[in-house]
Amino acid sequence: MTAAITTDPALAARILAGGGVVGVPTETVYGLAAHAEYPDAVHRIFTIKGRPSGHPLIVHGADAGVLDRYAEAVPDEVRRLGDAFWPGPLTLIVPRSGRVPDVVTGGRGTVGLRVPDHALTLRVLELLDAGVAAPSANLFGRTSPTTAAHVQHDLGDAIDLVLDGGTCAIGVESTILDMSDGDPVILRTGGIQAEQIEAVIGRAVARTARGPARAPGMLEVHYSPSARVLLADADGLADTLAALGAAARPVVVIAPRHVVADGATPILRPRGPRSEDFAHDLYGLLRDADAAGAATIVVVPPTGKGIAIAVRDRLRRAAAAGASAH
């Protein structure tokens, strides 16, 4: 059985208002949404995903008013960041207000807030007149969904509805910026780069904090397909393939257009040559490789800066699962 699917934001808003759980499109990946102020509904998200309760959820709002409702003592530079990048792929970690239930943040004093850039979901949020708590709509530790069909495939009839907003425009999760503790720190890379943030707030941003205290849920092993993932650079691809034993086969390669393999191994390609194309297709291609029966997926990540940094981060974590986890 799979969940019902719709393109009607009013239906999605009604189900959320009634305490339901709905897969919703954003510009990054699909989220699994519940009314942010209904603890029982939010609790269902953790059960459905198999997600540990200590991993806090992002609250999504229709506009920068999300700061007034769900954050406390919002500094001017946080407002400036919202004005500059929302709607868009930036999550701001700020001290939470009393309207955020403990279940959303795992009892932490901070909350992640963002305004997603997708017309259908913005309409849902307007109609609901409240925020939704929403992690990515995948099973815990696995590849994020970038189409409604991915959500249906992963979560089946455990959820009440999927709102179909097409394929996600960006394809990797939002940049997470911790603004709660003096010095700004990027906890997760994404579509908004540190340089862009620095240009708005006029001070330095630290490029990634590690460890559970500052970044709960940012696990070293994450975003994994069923097959084992190996990374190779363009020049080393043929050697990597040649070195794989029988137990590692069948193999599927994911690589940009200019990369050639050994002529025998099937290759899946992003839709175009840019890092943005790789990000857009990343999770879909990993799922396609799984569906093709791959035991091993060898990926040649994009080089360079910008969104390529986030793509390499996700692939490194997907590869960290190694043979042992599968």
Ligand code: TXA
């Ligand atoms: O693009 C995205 O951000 C997507 C879409 C659906 O909006 N959402 C998403 O949510 O990726 P999720 O739950 O898969 O990842 C959110 C991460 C958590 O793993 C956690 O590390 C971090 O956000 N996070 C959330 N609230 C936090 C907080 N209060 N303090 C520190 N980290 C937090």
Ligand code: MG
């Ligand atoms: Mg996730």
